[in-house]
Structure formats: C-alpha cells, structure tokens
Amino acid sequence: MQELRAIYRDLSTAHVADACMRVGVPVRCAPSGLHPVLPGAHVVGRALPAQHSGSVDVFLEALEHAVPGDVLVVDDGGRADRACVGDLVALEAARAGLAGIVIWGLHRDTRELCEIGLPVLSLGTSPSGPASVEPQPPDALEVARLGEHAVTRDDLVLADDDGAILVPLARASDVAEAAASIRDTERRQAAAMRAGTSLREQVRFRDYLDARRDRGIGFREHLRDVGGAIEE
Structure with a gap:
C-alpha cells in the first residue's frame, strides 16, 4: 500500500x-x-x-x-x-x-x-x-x-x-501505469507549447481534418495514431 x-x-x-x-x-x-x-x-x-x-x-x-x-x-x-x-x-x-x-x-x-x-x-x-x-x-x-x-x-x-x-x-497498479503515461505525454505537450509549438501542430490537426473528411475517423482515433493524450 x-x-x-x-x-x-x-x-x-x-x-x-x-x-x-x-x-x-x-x-x-x-x-x-x-x-x-x-x-x-x-x-x-x-x-x-x-x-x-x-x-x-x-x-x-x-x-x-x-x-x-x-x-x-x-x-x-x-x-x-x-x-x-x-x-x-x-x-x-x-x-x-x-x-x-x-x-x-x-x-x-x-x-x-x-x-x-x-x-x-x-x-x-x-x-x-x-x-x-x-x-x-x-x-x-x-x-x-x-x-x-x-x-x-x-x-x-x-x-x-x-x-x-x-x-x-x-487494478490500482494498472491504472497508475496508464495514468503516468498520460501525465508524461501531457507534460511534454505543455512544454512544447511553451517553447513555441502549438497543440494543433503537435497533434497534426490538419491531418486529422483531412482524415475525418476522407476516412470518417474520429479525433480520439487520430490521437491514438499520433500519440496524443488529450482525450480517451
């Protein structure tokens, strides 16, 4: 414990x-x-x-x-x-x-x-x-x-x-491992934003808009493809 x-x-x-x-x-x-x-x-x-x-x-x-x-x-x-x-x-x-x-x-x-x-x-x-x-x-x-x-x-x-x-x-250990991964990803994203790289750039938002139009994918599916952690 x-x-x-x-x-x-x-x-x-x-x-x-x-x-x-x-x-x-x-x-x-x-x-x-x-x-x-x-x-x-x-x-x-x-x-x-x-x-x-x-x-x-x-x-x-x-x-x-x-x-x-x-x-x-x-x-x-x-x-x-x-x-x-x-x-x-x-x-x-x-x-x-x-x-x-x-x-x-x-x-x-x-x-x-x-x-x-x-x-x-x-x-x-x-x-x-x-x-x-x-x-x-x-x-x-x-x-x-x-x-x-x-x-x-x-x-x-x-x-x-x-x-x-x-x-x-x-299940607390499994949840903690996943939570730590999400936390670390979000911290990297925030650091990159402060350094000048927008969140849209990091998650390749324009690529998502094209994929949504052409293949009908959702934003969460796109985030998983690019390693984002904003949504689950």
Whole structure:
C-alpha cells in the first residue's frame, strides 16, 4: 500500500479518470460538488468507510480499525441540512495518521479544519449539526456511498482540487501505469507549447481534418495514431 501511495502522489484525479477509461476500469467519481476545504489538497489512501447516522461514534469506531494513510470516507447521504464532520473528528483522524477525509455531506468548523491541516473534502458547510440519531446500519463500517458509488476497503481513494475518484485496489497498479503515461505525454505537450509549438501542430490537426473528411475517423482515433493524450 505504501508503494501505491507513493506512485499516486504525482497523479491527478484527471490523469486517473482518463487512465481508467484506457484500461477498461469503470470511472467512479464523487459528485461534482465535492471540493476541498483548503485548495491544493492531494489525498491518496485506502478507503475507510463510515455511514453517519447522527453521531460521531461511528467515526471513532472506524478509527479503531484504521491504518495510517487511510482515507475516511463519510456517507451522510449527501444531506444539505446538517454538518456531520467538524474539528474534533478531523483532529482525531489526523492523530490516527489518516491521509484525509472525504465526505458525501457537509462539514463545519472551517477555520479549525484549516488550522488542523488535514485535507477534508465535502459538499459544503453548515453550522448545524445533527438534530437526531438513528440506529447504526449493520454495515456502517463496511461500505459507504459517494453519490451513486459504493466504497469499501477494497478501494483506493484519490482526491484533489477537482474532486475524488475511486480505483479498485486490485487494478490500482494498472491504472497508475496508464495514468503516468498520460501525465508524461501531457507534460511534454505543455512544454512544447511553451517553447513555441502549438497543440494543433503537435497533434497534426490538419491531418486529422483531412482524415475525418476522407476516412470518417474520429479525433480520439487520430490521437491514438499520433500519440496524443488529450482525450480517451
């Protein structure tokens, strides 16, 4: 796991999303409204799921089984009427060595979270905490949801300023290899653009227009022929 985390530290969620498409892994992104409390966040680690039912005890119980480097994935059903994570949970997670917290729901204590420094991503903020407590589901520590996607201990979580993405641990190495190739290609393209070679020149865009007219090929097919990496 430590080696995987090291590999993913230099990959973005965008690289990984494109890589998933390239290697045939379903793209499982968190809802688009998910953002980090502090810009510049980069979180990678094994998922530590927890379903919130109105009490922080589920988070404390999850931390009993945590391994340093895990990412706490909090399922509050995407609720917009209450916050489910605040400064005390974040501080406890930081003390346990977690890499970050990803919340399908809201957070509060924003100033304190910024001071703690543990990366936290959520759908937004609310000063209000839970008004009631419901029974904890039997699988509360086994699976959490991020939007339409189920998250388990078999998933790697990668999160940054663009959101969060889930990768099955069983395919994480394959995805990382493809993502690194995409990243390196895009960096070469950006460097060439700064040196004076336009992106259209690099991808031989006029050749593509001719091929589209004569052979009806799509742009993605053309990019694969010339080694481009803009689209998958």
